Amino acid sequence: MRQIEKLYKIACSPSRRIIGLMSGTSLDGLDVALCQVSGSGLATELTVERFTTVPYAERFRDDIRSVFAKKTIDFQHLCLLNAHIGTQHGRMVLDCLDTWKVNANEIDLIASHGQTVYHAPKKQHGLADYPNATLQIGDGDHMAHTTGIITISDFRQKHIAAGGEGAPLAVYGDYLLFSKKDENRILLNMGGIANFTYLPGSQRADEVFTTDTGPGNTLLDAFTSLYFQKPYDENGALAASGKIEPKLLAALKDHSFFDASFPKTTGPEVFNAEYVQVAQVRSGTQGTLPHDLLATLTRFSAETIAESIKRVIEFSEKYTLYASGGGAHNPILMQHICEQLPNFAVDSTEKLGVAGDAKEAVLFAVLANETVTGGGTDFGTREGVPSVSMGKISFPR
Ligand SMILES: Nc1ncnc2c1ncn2[C@@H]1O[C@H](COP(=O)(O)OP(=O)(O)OP(=O)(O)O)[C@@H](O)[C@H]1O
Numbered sequence: 001m002r003q004i005e006k007l008y009k010i011a012c013s014p015s016r017r018i019i020g021l022m023s024g025t026s027l028d029g030l031d032v033a034l035c036q037v038s039g040s041g042l043a044t045e046l047t048v049e050r051f052t053t054v055p056y057a058e059r060f061r062d063d064i065r066s067v068f069a070k071k072t073i074d075f076q077h078l079c080l081l082n083a084h085i086g087t088q089h090g091r092m093v094l095d096c097l098d099t100w101k102v103n104a105n106e107i108d109l110i111a112s113h114g115q116t117v118y119h120a121p122k123k124q125h126g127l128a129d130y131p132n133a134t135l136q137i138g139d140g141d142h143m144a145h146t147t148g149i150i151t152i153s154d155f156r157q158k159h160i161a162a163g164g165e166g167a168p169l170a171v172y173g174d175y176l177l178f179s180k181k182d183e184n185r186i187l188l189n190m191g192g193i194a195n196f197t198y199l200p201g202s203q204r205a206d207e208v209f210t211t212d213t214g215p216g217n218t219l220l221d222a223f224t225s226l227y228f229q230k231p232y233d234e235n236g237a238l239a240a241s242g243k244i245e246p247k248l249l250a251a252l253k254d255h256s257f258f259d260a261s262f263p264k265t266t267g268p269e270v271f272n273a274e275y276v277q278v279a280q281v282r283s284g285t286q287g288t289l290p291h292d293l294l295a296t297l298t299r300f301s302a303e304t305i306a307e308s309i310k311r312v313i314e315f316s317e318k319y320t321l322y323a324s325g326g327g328a329h330n331p332i333l334m335q336h337i338c339e340q341l342p343n344f345a346v347d348s349t350e351k352l353g354v355a356g357d358a359k360e361a362v363l364f365a366v367l368a369n370e371t372v373t374g375g376g377t378d379f380g381t382r383e384g385v386p387s388v389s390m391g392k393i394s395f396p397r
């Protein structure tokens with residue numbers, strides 16, 4: 001059968017098995033979600049059959065770090081990694097299928113985010129002659145060839161072509177899977193970077209809203225690794241035993257990103273260890289003890305998240321916040337957020353049927369489903385949510 005006919009059959013079938021893949025800014029591993037998806041648009045129904053995070057080997061992580069969020073890199077290495085990550089992610093998928101005892105030919109599609117290596121929205125690069133830009137590597141052709149499964153990848157470019165910043169894309173899946181009549185919902189994801197989607201109880205697509213808020217865990221991870229040689233502050237234990245340094249907190253919050261209008265996006269290109277060190281010098285707090293630094297950075301993430309949410313809500317309305325991403329496992333971060341949003345009901349996306357750790361990978365499966373089924377949800381003229389299909393199709397042969 002011709003490849004295009006196979007794809008057409010997949011598109012016409014009442015349901016599809018799609019593997020969603022996400023490798024985020026934390027570089028902890030590849031999130032792999034095997035989903036059964038039926039319908040499209042607001043009639044989409046999705047069940048997560050399997051989910052796992054394949055942890056990255058130290059060597060693979062260091063390899064990605066060598067080109068990650070840096071202005072100057074070894075260009076040959078970037079070129080090699082584009083193919084290498086595509087193949088490695090493909091092998092990780094095959095290993096998962098093996099463990100799950102699922103044959104690759106039972107899978108209809110892979111939705112592969114790839115690895116963001118640089119994110120440069122115009123508001124950040126400031127170069128008048130250039131557009132918003134972002135780069136995800138781990139090419140879809142390598143994934144398709146390695147796995148033998150039709151792969152949809154590189155979702156962010158169409159968003160940019162249509163006037164967006166290439167992120168957050170979660171909003172599309174959030175709206176299709178989680179919006180509910182008469183309930184105002186905020187879906188807050190805290191990975192390396194934090195973002196949220198606002199889903200109005202009106203369920204009107206043209207009122208849906210999304211933005212990044214700034215750092216989630218990225219700074220916590222950087223300093224936990226520097227001072228404690230651990231990948232992250234497990235359960236916020238280190239921050240819990242420190243004191244917030246107010247002068248440093250004020251200096252951390254003093255950045256144009258936080259004053260810029262919504263929607264906006266960012267990444268570790270801005271929020272990195274150097275950002276903190278500069279804030280320490282500016283506030284004369286270089287002597288801050290490691291535990292106090294983590295306490296302050298945790299509060300910094302929480303305040304910038306809560307303040308962003310407060311900017312878009314009506315105080316007379318009721319909202320439920322559903323948390324996801326690794327930060328939802330950090331009780332200190334969650335406690336600070338809840339404290340600043342006292343009128344919110346707070347829950348996890350688990351309550352909505354999708355585990356918080358799986359959510360982003362699942363949402364890419366939804367995006368791929370929309371690409372092949374035609375989708376066509378009209379988000380109106382809302383900035384940051386262009387009404388486009390996303391992703392490029394790679395056939396295995
Ligand atoms: N038990 C825990 N306690 C504290 N923090 C945790 C815990 N579990 C995970 N995390 C944090 O979550 C991070 C991973 O989050 P996640 O996988 O959502 O990020 P990501 O998808 O890579 O990032 P992004 O969404 O920005 O692309 C870890 O690096 C760690 O900081």
Ligand SMILES: CC(=O)N[C@H]1[C@@H]2OC[C@@H](O2)[C@@H](O)[C@@H]1O[C@H](C)C(=O)O
Nearest residue numbers: 116119167168169170193195212360
């Ligand atoms: C350019 C890029 O990879 N951005 C990521 C990153 O990680 C979190 C936040 O910043 C978000 O905007 C986005 O990912 C999620 C999956 C999104 O697009 O919704």
